[in-house]
Amino acid sequence: MSTQKxxxxxxxxxxxxLLTANYSSEQMNVIIFTKSSKSDNNSFLxxxxxxxxxxxxxxxxxxxxxxLMAGCYHxxxxxxxxxxKLGPELxxxxxxxxxxxxxxxxxxxxxxxxxxxxKRRILHAGGDQTGKILMEWLQSTLSDKVTIVEHETxxxxxxxKGVCVGVQTMxxxxxxxxxxxxxxxxxxxxxGALYPYTxxxxxxxxMALSLAYMAGAALADLEFMQFHPTMLSKDGKAVxxxxxxxxxxxxxxxxxxxxxxxDGIHPLKDLAPRDVVSRAIFYELENGEHVFxxxxxxxxxxxxxPAITALCQKYGISLKNKRIxxxxxxxxxxxxxxxxxxxxxSLPQLFAVGEAACNGVHGANRLASNSLLExxxxxxTLADHLQSSQSSEKKWxxxxxxxxxxxxxxxxxxxxxxxKSEIQHMMMQYAGIVRNEEGLLTLKRWLGTFTxxxxxxxxxxxxxxLEQIExxxxxxxxxxxxxxxxxxxxxxxAHYRSDYPLAKESWKQQRIIHQVQEDRGERNGVEHHYARRxxxxxx
Numbered sequence: 001m002s003t004q005k006x007x008x009x010x011x012x013x014x015x016x017x018l019l020t021a022n023y024s025s026e027q028m029n030v031i032i033f034t035k036s037s038k039s040d041n042n043s044f045l046x047x048x049x050x051x052x053x054x055x056x057x058x059x060x061x062x063x064x065x066x067x068l069m070a071g072c073y074h075x076x077x078x079x080x081x082x083x084x085k086l087g088p089e090l091x092x093x094x095x096x097x098x099x100x101x102x103x104x105x106x107x108x109x110x111x112x113x114x115x116x117x118x119k120r121r122i123l124h125a126g127g128d129q130t131g132k133i134l135m136e137w138l139q140s141t142l143s144d145k146v147t148i149v150e151h152e153t154x155x156x157x158x159x160x161k162g163v164c165v166g167v168q169t170m171x172x173x174x175x176x177x178x179x180x181x182x183x184x185x186x187x188x189x190x191x192g193a194l195y196p197y198t199x200x201x202x203x204x205x206x207m208a209l210s211l212a213y214m215a216g217a218a219l220a221d222l223e224f225m226q227f228h229p230t231m232l233s234k235d236g237k238a239v240x241x242x243x244x245x246x247x248x249x250x251x252x253x254x255x256x257x258x259x260x261x262x263d264g265i266h267p268l269k270d271l272a273p274r275d276v277v278s279r280a281i282f283y284e285l286e287n288g289e290h291v292f293x294x295x296x297x298x299x300x301x302x303x304x305x306p307a308i309t310a311l312c313q314k315y316g317i318s319l320k321n322k323r324i325x326x327x328x329x330x331x332x333x334x335x336x337x338x339x340x341x342x343x344x345x346s347l348p349q350l351f352a353v354g355e356a357a358c359n360g361v362h363g364a365n366r367l368a369s370n371s372l373l374e375x376x377x378x379x380x381t382l383a384d385h386l387q388s389s390q391s392s393e394k395k396w397x398x399x400x401x402x403x404x405x406x407x408x409x410x411x412x413x414x415x416x417x418x419x420k421s422e423i424q425h426m427m428m429q430y431a432g433i434v435r436n437e438e439g440l441l442t443l444k445r446w447l448g449t450f451t452x453x454x455x456x457x458x459x460x461x462x463x464x465x466l467e468q469i470e471x472x473x474x475x476x477x478x479x480x481x482x483x484x485x486x487x488x489x490x491x492x493x494a495h496y497r498s499d500y501p502l503a504k505e506s507w508k509q510q511r512i513i514h515q516v517q518e519d520r521g522e523r524n525g526v527e528h529h530y531a532r533r534x535x536x537x538x539x
Contacts, residue, residue: 005180006031006147008386009167011154011208012187014043015131015375016354018138020185023383025143031179032146033169035153036203038139041189043375045201046131047243047307048114049101049124050376051369052087055111058119060084067370070116070273071334071363072493074221079341079361082381087373090380091123099137101125113248114368115271122369128243128307130372152177154208155461155469157184157215157350164215164350170466183349183386186212187379190333190355191225194478195432196424197238197329199228205420208356210473212337213480214457217347220358221335222477222484223495226366227433228331229253229277230293230324232311238329240311242293244368247271249304250297253281253326255289275365275494278328282433285327292323328433332371334362334494335484343382353382364493415449417471427478431485436499440486447479454479 007028010021013036021030034040053063063084068075095101101123102110112122125133142148156168158178166180188208192200213219230246230253231238247253252270254260265280266272272280281291295301301319302309312319336358343351343359354375361374430443453460454476461469491500 005166007181008183008185009033009179009181010185010187011167012041012189012354012356013038013148013150014041014187014189014354015134015138015372016043016356016379017041017185017187018135018142019375019379020187020353020383021146022138022141022143023380024386025145026383027387028145030143030146031181032148033152033154033167033179034148034150037150038148039135040201040203041135043131043135043372045199045241046134046372047128047241048245048369048372049112049122049130050091050372051114051117051122051367052091052373053084053119053121054088054091054109054123055119055121058121060088062118063087063121066116066118067361067367068363070365070367070493072365073363074360074492075363076341076360079359082341083361083370083373083377086377086380090376091373094376097141099125099134101130102127112245113271114244115247115277116268116273116367122245122248124245126306127303128245128305132307134372153466153470154211155466157211157347159215159347162216163348170469172466174465183351185343185382185386186337186350186352186356187354188356190336191477191481192330192333193420194424194427194474194481195225195330196421196428197231197327199231199238199241199329199331205470205474206333206477207470207473209337210454210476210480212345212347212350212352213476214454215347215350217345217350217352218338219336219480220338221360221364222481223488224334224362224364224493225330225431225481226274226332226334226494227278227328229274229281229328230326231329232308232315232317233291233325233327234315234317238327239315240308241329241331242308242311242324242326243305244274246293246295246298246305246308251293251295252297253277254292254294254323255284256292257289273365273493274331274368275496278433279496281326281328291326293326294323295319296322332362332366334358334364334366335481341378341381342385343378344385351382351386353378364495414452417450417453417468418475420471420474423471423474423478427481431478431482434496434498435485436497437486438499440482444479444482444486447475447482450475451479 008030010017010032013034053060067080111120113120124130152169152171154167155170158166186208189204191206192198193205230242232240247270262269266276337352339352339357339359343353430439453472491497
């Protein structure tokens, strides 16, 4: 194994990774590792824009309240305040540095509307290509003090005496290397590829979350996976994202009978929070209906949404009849590696940012287009923290996770590993949009049969190819998600339990409950579930 020692190792290739690397490179040398190419990430796929209160009739306070409401008041209010307060200034800095967002004929920034926002505050680039244009601009401005290593997967987080000291990687040839650094940052995205229908890049399996947990870091809110309501549907498969911006501009959902089924479900109708819309579509599909996005009220659709138009053309979906077939798909993960707003995890010198992290900013359900703003804001707070101090004070009690490292593991009865499709099918069926105890227990029993693999991860992974190592970490994370979903015996945001009494109540009644909590000062007192209870006091 070769040994290299940069100041900071960043794992990932999306906006959070590049922004953190760029900000940090002002004072430090940074190396980035990505399991595939630098363009294989969710950021390149992001059609939606950046939510930010920059218009004079808007305010950070309104954006703050919208974020809390969408998150079902499960949010960390300090993180939400940082997001909405710091966002405008940092976004304007990026614009001043050369990033171009869409403008109207008068040269004024065009602001779009999306679900659960009270104001038009969404900045787009290239219509529905914001992520791609942001990434291309950022890659072109990346500091020469940042090295990018492609096609090299992190398979272990190295620790010594309860402190993160580096990573072990494996390349496509099966070669393993160790890299040491003062700090390691996980910016690997969420876990959408745990499900068969997803807007995520196929590489986003959540492997880094499992690695962090095995190294001793706390995970939080794993039960909250947001499903995007409108994935393009072709022959029973989800083949790409149809941005919420389309509904924001006036498109609406209807079933095979032409019924606008959202009218009686939520006051915001088609622009209701994503969990509400996804469940409504789920029930239509369960009743044998097909669901369509009706775009008849939109003019110049092809010019306004070129990426979606190209996607429809690719899969032979004609826009002439003004109806786009859609299904819900796994989109954004609110859970993740537990962090502060500076990206600190409960494992010293290990940091996390972006969708891989959970600082509580999104609560139980992310507000539309807050994710790109999250990368801009918290990459900066993390980089500032790294530059101000490369030696972190120990603020919590840390207990490294015990792993099976002996040959006894091979004497256990080992069932064959499933493939990714099997895992995705089980997750969608039992831990998808609608869940219940019976289904979750079925899933837990199935996943539990693979426990020896992750309990003996040190020995096993030293003998397996990369694909099977990833499968083991997928199974491990799925098991932790299932435990969290069983533990939360309520319906809140993206976590919906059909066996919870309030699950059948209307949105209005649930909103009253949240208002009562707010009036009592209990808004931020809702329980967060941690995969490691000894780290619950870390924040």
